[in-house]
Amino acid sequence: MRLGEPAPMKAVINITPLVDVVLVLLIIFMVMAPQMMRKGPDVDLPNTAKPREQGDERGRILVSVDKAGGLWIDDLAVAPNQFGDSLRAAAGDEPDPKVVIRGDAQLRFGEVRQAMVAIEEAGFHGVGLIAKSAGAKAQGD
Amino acid sequence: MQFDRGASGSDLQSEINITPLVDVVLVLLIIFMVVVPLLLQGYDVETPRPSAVVAPVQADEVQVILSIEPTACNIVVPPAGEGLPADCRVTLAEQEIPAAELPARVAEILGGRPADSRVLFLAADDQLNYEGVLRIVDLAKARVDDLTIAFVAND
Numbered sequence: 361m362r363l364g365e366p367a368p369m370k371a372v373i374n375i376t377p378l379v380d381v382v383l384v385l386l387i388i389f390m391v392m393a394p395q396m397m398r399k400g401p402d403v404d405l406p407n408t409a410k411p412r413e414q415g416d417e418r419g420r421i422l423v424s425v426d427k428a429g430g431l432w433i434d435d436l437a438v439a440p441n442q443f444g445d446s447l448r449a450a451a452g453d454e455p456d457p458k459v460v461i462r463g464d465a466q467l468r469f470g471e472v473r474q475a476m477v478a479i480e481e482a483g484f485h486g487v488g489l490i491a492k493s494a495g496a497k498a499q500g501d
Numbered sequence: 502m503q504f505d506r507g508a509s510g511s512d513l514q515s516e517i518n519i520t521p522l523v524d525v526v527l528v529l530l531i532i533f534m535v536v537v538p539l540l541l542q543g544y545d546v547e548t549p550r551p552s553a554v555v556a557p558v559q560a561d562e563v564q565v566i567l568s569i570e571p572t573a574c575n576i577v578v579p580p581a582g583e584g585l586p587a588d589c590r591v592t593l594a595e596q597e598i599p600a601a602e603l604p605a606r607v608a609e610i611l612g613g614r615p616a617d618s619r620v621l622f623l624a625a626d627d628q629l630n631y632e633g634v635l636r637i638v639d640l641a642k643a644r645v646d647d648l649t650i651a652f653v654a655n656d
Contacts, residue, residue: 370576377520380525382525383528384527384528384531387528387531387532388504388531388535391531391532391535392535405632406632406633406635406636408544408584408635408636408638408639408642409583409584409631409636409639409640409643410639411542411543411544411546411639412542412543412642413540413541413542414540414541414542414543414544415540415541416540416541416544417540417541420541433542445624448632460541460543462633465579465614465631465632466579466629466631466632467630467631468627468629468630468631469625469626469627469629469630469631469633469634470626470627470628470630470644471626471631472634473549473652476546476548476652477549479548479550479653480549480550481550484548485547485548485550486545486546486547486548487545487546487548488541488543488544488545488546489543489544489546489635490541490542490543491542491543491544491637491639493542493634494583
């Protein structure tokens with residue numbers, strides 16, 4: 361086609377809008393999937409003034425301490441005597457696994473401290489204590 | 502959408518086609534709406550270590566211990582609303598101070614140290630409410646952002 365010539369008839373269906381819609385749906389489902397399987401029990405997180413960012417919950421080992429003091433690793437309730445082994449199994453061969461504790465606001469500090477001691481004994485140093493900023497509605501639980 | 506009307510000189514369209522722009526913006530909106538609740542917020546702390554393990558503090562500097570006792574700070578029951586009870590007192594470096602002064606005192610004592618030895622040891626009574634303890638952690642970190650909080654093994 362040379363300049364100045366009229367454009368030839370195009371008999372092809374324009375699939376651009378179709379591709380747009382399909383891509384949007386794909387992205388929505390990709391992003392929704394991890395949220396559908398939100399990890400762990402329902403925990404009422406403590407309210408504090410200015411909690412720091414702890415990143416995404418994917419890629420963290422989520423230890424939850426529920427209202428009754430029961431320990432959970434990600435989705436599974438774990439007996440205290442198997443906690444260390446389960447935690448190491450959850451870490452797998454990740455080079456630098458990061459453990460975070462979601463503790464219920466009603467707990468006594470001692471119960472969370474025992475969880476921290478168990479994490480330390482399993483060979484992990486340092487945890488993130490998860491809170492939500494005061495006023496924010498149910499973030500991260 | 503503009504359909505090709507073939508060889509007949511179609512009308513010139515002088516408006517910008519914003520449909521792809523709107524598509525992209527909507528997708529970004531959806532991504533952020535969905536990702537934000539997945540983000541976690543909280544406090545990095547060091548887990549209590551057996552006393553034999555060397556703490557990350559240089560030998561020539563005094564360890565700063567913050568201790569919270571249920572008799573001085575009544576947070577055995579979960580603190581109502583936000584903040585701490587007004588009469589809450591904590592012991593920082595062997596001095597009893599009101600909890601409200603904690604940010605300033607921690608900044609004064611630890612703010613001048615090199616970043617890797619800004620360590621505050623926290624000895625909290627087991628009877629205390631977890632939420633109350635976290636609010637004190639929040640106060641301690643309020644002015645010294647890269648403060649390391651290390652829980653003390655108290656058994």
